[in-house]
Amino acid sequence: MELADKTVGFLLSLTSLSIFTYYTFWVVILPFVDSDHFVHNYFLPQEYAILIPVFAGVVLLCLLGIFVGTVMLKSKKKKA
Template sequence: MELADRAVGLLLTLTSLSIFTYYTFWVIILPFVDSDHFIQQYFLPQEYAILIPVFAGVVLLCFLCIFIGSVMLKSKKKKA
């Protein structure tokens, strides 16, 4: 089981590192590259650099609120 946990940890670390590197390159370096350069085809337009994290944050906040609300309702039913 320990080997599986380490493999999952390594996979999550590599995934988050690759996402961080892609996003950092997209937001910090890409605005200084010419718009007709071939590397531009691998990235979405700059507007999405803000829209995607904001949307993900709102979705995460909604799920968190729903989870906390359901836990509070379940604990209230157990007391009664």
């Protein structure tokens, strides 16, 4: 089981590092590259650099609110 945990941790770390590198290149370096360069074909338009994290944050906050609400309702039922 320990090897499986290490493998999952490694894959999560690798995925996080890949996303961070892609996003950093997209937001920080790409604006300084000529717009007709072939590298722009691998990235979405710049507007999505803000929209995607905002959307992900709103979804995360909604899921967190649902989780907290569910836990509070279950704890009220146990006390009553």
